[in-house]
Amino acid sequence: MDADAQSTSTSTTATSRAVDLTAVPAIPGAPKPDAVIVGDKITRKFGGLTAVDVDHIEIQRGVITALIGPNGAGKTTLFNLLTGFDVPDSGTWSLNGGSLQGVASYKVARRGMVRTFQLTKVLAKLTVLDNMLLGATGQRGEKLLSALFAFRWRGQEEENAARAHELLTRFKLDAKRDDFAGSLSGGQRKLLEMARALMVDPELIMLDEPMAGVNPALKQSLLEHVKSLRDEGRTVLFVEHDMDMVRDISDWVIVMAQGKIVAEGTPQAVMQDPAVIDAYLGAHHDTDLREMDEAALEAEAQAELEAQADGKATP
Amino acid sequence: MTTTPQQRTAPAVQAARPHPQAITSLVLGVAGLTLTAGITSPFAWWKGQQALAAIKDAPDQYRGRALAQIGRVLGILGTVLLVVWLVLGFATDVLPVDVGQVFKTALNQALGPNAIVYALAAIGLNIHFGYTGLLNFGQAGFMAVGAYGLAVSVVILETPFWLGIVAALVAPVVLALVLGFPTLRLRADYLAIATIATAEILRLAFGSVELKDAFGGSNGLTGYASAYQDLNPYGGPLDLGFVEFSQRDLWSVTVGWTLVGLSLLLVWGLMRSPWGRVLRSIREDEDAVRSLGKNVFAYKMQALILGGVFGGLAGLFLALKQASVVPADYSTNITFFAYTALLIGGAARVLGPLAGAVIFWFLIAGLGSFFGQATSGPDPLMPTFIMDDTQASLVRFIVTGLGLMLLMIFRPQGIFGDRREIAIDGR
Amino acid sequence: MLQRLLTLLALLMVLLFPVAAAHAGGESESPAPSPSSEPAPRPDGPYVTVRLVDKDNDDAPVAGVTLTVVSEAGEEIASAPTDADGRIIVPIPALGVYTVTLDEATLPDGIELSSSVESEIEVRAILDGANGGLFPIGTQEVTTVSFAERFVTSLTSGIKFGLIVALAALGLSLIFGTTGLTNFAHGELITFGAIMTYVFNRGLGLPVILAGAAAVLVSALFGWVQERGLWRPLRKRGTGLIAMMIVSIGFALLLRNVYQYTIGSSRKSLSQYVSQARTDYGPISLADKELAIIVIASVTIVIACVLLLKTRLGKAMRAVSDNPALSASSGMRVDGVIASVWILGTALTGLSGVLLAINSQVNFLMGFKLLLLVFAAVTLGGLGTIWGALFGSMVIGIMVEVGPLFGVPSSIKEVGALVVLILVLLIRPQGILGRRERIG
């Protein structure tokens, strides 16, 4: 049944692409027409360090939102907070209007919000296929009582396996299907992590640097897949340092720095925002390094770092 | 300057079929142990070895690793038996040791009630540790509550026998719940200490003078097992030549191996299911499983309870076959030995606990008997300045310790385990 | 948390000081068995005998007090005054229960039965000869010790025990912290230190101090040999940690039985310092050997900790524990680091065995019995952290010895410590000084 959902939806939903974000003001914490996630005053401190201090955040349904920002800006921590893997010091947030405060991480996932991990978490001594199958939801065979009776879950299992195989092929992991996941290379783990999250068939998928370490050619083909997810009506939120990817697929970009949201907007707009360029992109990130004057580049990096340091001094 | 990357040949997955030699090996192996008195066993060993190699080389084409493995193990066992039988003939004349007796003692224990206790306890540990990764070092505690569940109900509370059995099965569930709620969020090594501590607390409490009225102090409790013996349908002992059981043991062995068989069936059924997959995933990385929407805690609790019930069952069976419940029987050592049995067989393998328990007792009893004989009598095989009869009873533990070490060194995956799995995790 | 605990302890010490000091002088004299001056003739068959002595008056016999002996059937057997020795001897016709009544009116002036004592007792005569009874006279002088004083004594014992545990825990923690090995043979390493002391002392005739020092050296050597001969080859084969843990269980079984094989199962005592009386140091009274144990253990622990903090070894250890491959990539000789840790760890553990041998005795099971407490200590503090091991050991040591004062049944006093362990893990699943891991 789950497998059907995917194949049918591809055909039906070219409509959701229509979500128009042009009307949304490009200010931090901008309200969205149809927000799937709404968060308020979320803070998380580690000792003296405020890792996350988000005043207001909304994620639009049915689009691809990119979350970018310098290293240590608090992106992963925000993911952890939203998905119940970490507990904030304060704040409220909700998914589809339902509060997620104090909701256990697995329940968050069950409500349709699934995340991947920046440092991959593969199940090393399970095969790649088993890793995938674990992702499937609503499995009858996962209940202790029906697990004993194979006829109750056989059919479902086969459907899931077919779907898993499809995804694996797409992620170029099909040849590794029966290998232990622990024997995958760094990039393959990233791929598996993402493919497994897709097995959950989530409404909102949160990817933490999904393409770091993925080969460019493969990345390109995967981006198509991510777009198709959106076209199926799903919401995608991802963290990425790869600007090509951000530019190519995101509909909306949120910029974080030092725990705060400092800018929002369409990719084009954000990438031209001088503040973002200064703090994050660097003026020459599109230039060929061979042609570039090193001194200039270094000065620029220095400038960014100083800006960060200043920001830290006055929190 | 350029070479084209060559395409990987991905073989059709459906083509995988059991390797024919695996089946041959299994058949020969079984035959070796039953019909042919060991003659076919070396062939079973050989075929099994071949099949394993073939399957390893082409894992895509062949299935049946388990079959080949079993065939091979049976083959090895049968070959050993064969050699022993051959050696017996003249050795008994040469050595002042009755090798036949040694062998018989060993086999008696390997197939007797003690092995059943360990097999059941190890089945429980297999669920805890092998599949779910819960490092439960308190299996002795589960066994104790199982045994005391029966004894206390029948002796102290004077309930009928069958209610005692029910109590013995409910008690481990309660213990699992009480223990699980606080400790299941602990990291594996902390959990190990917490469970070991709980088991010791239970043992000490059961044996304490202060609670003597409820648990009988360190004398323990007796006088509950007659109902069990009354059910004994056997009229006399059984002597098959290579093993023999008294009338009592025969009944215990029947009940016990039936329980073990049913338990293994249950474990097999569960572990091939998606439920089992979730458990194995939890063993690898809890957070990943959580992120996929599984209630990790609930699964761990189910595993703890299920494994605990098997532990309780082991305790219950021990209590029944031994007809006494004594706190000293439930010391940490028994947990260690159950782990030993599990790992000899291979963790996370359905048949691991069974094979392990049988081999463990075979060694312990065989060595004990051999050295016992070698040091006793007017003209012992071992000169007394090397080993006297007291020391002889230690040698089996020394050898067991050594054996366990060697096993882990040369075959860390146990008899049924998968070498590749072990190789996966570098630290 | 730690601070508050320490303050509390300090406060208690201060409070208890005067109380304990006050008592320090009063020692109970030891009454020697009192031989009857002039034994009265004893009959051949069974008889009931009662002797009266005045506790207030240096156990002087009390003569002329009338005692009546009545049989179970109510028949009076005899009624007679005590003789010059304060005794009556009444032959009885048959074995059974006899009631003896003292006529209080016949007590000499100024002499009274101890309060709380009845004037009637029951003698169960089942012996063929004397079946004795007793009426305590005078104030029963029982020198019981105040709670505060007992607390101080227990606390001292606890600290001593805790320090011994701490040495072993430190050794365990070092090895665990570096190699990740949960070493179930650690108890046997404690035993090793003790047995070596015994061997050097009784076997080679060295004085205990020298024997102990030699034992520590041999322990260190044993650690190195183990590492070279067993653990390193295992690591080279890529053996997993669980498998290594099982190897350690097997190794423990092996060692334990080899010990028993060689020295036997009985307890062995050293040739010196076995029985030492205590001297008073302010509120605390300690025997010389106890003082030595406390001092040696503390000094060693301090030295070891400084060593680990000040030298590269300490960091290298943690680095190796985190990631051996990366450590090697940083230019560390991983095997060398691990070997040093084994040497240091087993030396510390061996010392703990030496001190335990001096404190109690040598037995092949001594370390095994201590193992669970050592594990508990290491866990309580937080696995793999050095301060955690020390802190945990002190908590465990003190809990074990002080617990009985607060109602823990002393036959199962270890339970108290284990319960504390579990409670602590409830509140801090990572141990008292452990750290949580970051997710994601």
Place this chain on the structure above:
Amino acid sequence: GDGDTTEPSAGESTDSSEPSESSAPAETGDGVLTFGSLLPETGSLAFLGPPEFAGVDLAVQEINEAGGVNGEDVVHVRGDSGDADSGIAPAETDELLAAGSDVIVGAASSGVSLTVIDAIQAAGVVMFSPANTSTAFDEPPYDSPDLYFRTAPSDILQGAVMANLLIEDGRSNVAILARQDAYGETLAEQVAMNLENAGSSVATTVFYGENAQSFDSQVDEIAAAGGDSLVLIGFEETATIVPQLITAGAGPQDIPTYFVDGNTADYSEGGSTPLPAGVLEGTKGTIPGADTGGEFQERLLGLNPDLDSFAYAAESYDTVIVSALAAVAAGADDGESVGAAIVDVTIGGEKCTTFADCVALLDDGADIDYDGVSGPIELGELGSPTAASIGIYEYKADNTIEAVDYISGQI
């Protein structure tokens, strides 16, 4: 047991037990009277193993020299009972049973015996302990006539002797430190009860666990209780406790201390567990058993010249002789028949003191009353001696013991 009702001459009962002639060491009742000894080779009572084994071996030797039982030599299979802590007794028992034991001699420790008693009885094998003194064996569920017997008197007697000894010595406030097991608990209880009835008070009773690693808190508790004497009921751990008592100011030289059968051992320089000379001087201890006399000890030394203790050797010897006599009387060697005849050969009838003499009497059709080396051995209904002697020993300056008195009594 119900030995009184069964005629000893009921030789025909052999047919019912149908020994399978051919199969070698199989079931109980195969024609060969097999003794399995379940005695401590290891563990905390290991120091009692040698004399006990020597006793069994001596008896077996003498029986076979006298022509065996029912025409066959008797056989002795050794087993190690370990201690309750090592828990090897049950498995060892299975092995002894598998070896076709008809009578199991043992165990020494009451705690160990309780772990195997049901299994042995259920196998229809006699369990005959030379050293169990716990009262537990005369209480439910072991109070019914069954297959359990012992030659050591229950601690009711040792408790009374000990209490009496204390009172005779003028102790009026006694502290008790006891090992927490079947033996320690019941003996402590008996001593305390007898003391209190007789007018003395008990300052405190402290138990320590068999596994205890540190005894500090218990020792402190004893030292703090202020008793005028101490009864120390334990096994081998005594060697650790005594020095700690001395350190705590409550050693035998500070507070008169009394030992019991579990720890009245040789603590001299030559023994296995030496204590410094002089620390035990004057300490008294009780061990069940009559004066065995030099001649018997000579015979034991002939078998095992290394013996340094003779505790329970006589009792062990007697268990074997009594069982053998019972087998002769019953004309069968299966456990049930032997068990049924045991009580009868120890009471009522013509007195005899050696196996050969007794067999001769039995052959004449007489009813016999065997009087053993360890005492008159009058087994009561419960299979325990009803009359016995308890030896009182005192430590000399070199920590060896010397018998000062033997007191006999009835239970």
Place this chain on the structure above:
Amino acid sequence: MSESTTTTPEREAHLAAAGDAVLRADALIGGYLPGVDILNGADLYCNKGELVGIIGPNGAGKSTLLKALFGLVKVRTGTVVLDGEDITNMRADELVTKGIGFVPQSNNVFPSLTIEENLEMGCYQTPQKFPERFAFVTDIFPRLGERRKQRAGSLSGGERQMVAMGRALMMAPSVLLLDEPSAGLSPVLQDEVFVQTRNINRAGVSVIMVEQNARRCLQICDRGYVLDHGRNAYTGTGQSLGSDPKVIQLYLGTLGAS
């Protein structure tokens, strides 16, 4: 030494150019599990002062190749030669003594050590150089200086990567092996890493770097290898590879190439 592999003209041409390379690997065959080869005869050389880039699909064996050079993966046949000395399967810490530095792709920090201690481990063999090198590294990554007492295990992904890179820079090696040093870093820091790598290289350090940021990698490297299925698929100068349409189609993709 290379008899086991088929000799193709390309391969011969490639090897002929090797000349007196500092580090040279010939026909490496090896892997993690017995019987499973990941490297199927990869060749590689790096001349003195050269910056060599390796790219290729996921699972091609790039990391494995670096580990094999560094003695962390068993080389079954083939040799690794450093300055004329055979260093095949040599212990990692000896290689460090010989001047090779290595930054692994994953698990590249010591989580329970602080940042400062992590960097200290970088110059484990030469502790006296610590202050000077530390200043150098914190100059490049000031964040590491600010947070020197933070445990590396609690760092964000990018911060970890800085620590990993920093540790290698502490070593001052003569040959540096980098496995995806830019992964997880913000764009500006990625650029910084590439520039620094080039600077180090220009200062005379031979560098071999594996990268998935292929565009940047090929921009700065002197020579590049494309690895696939454990053997060299293409080799050439950075520029020629970056513009080879086949390479682009198979490995680089067109995204962002603009």
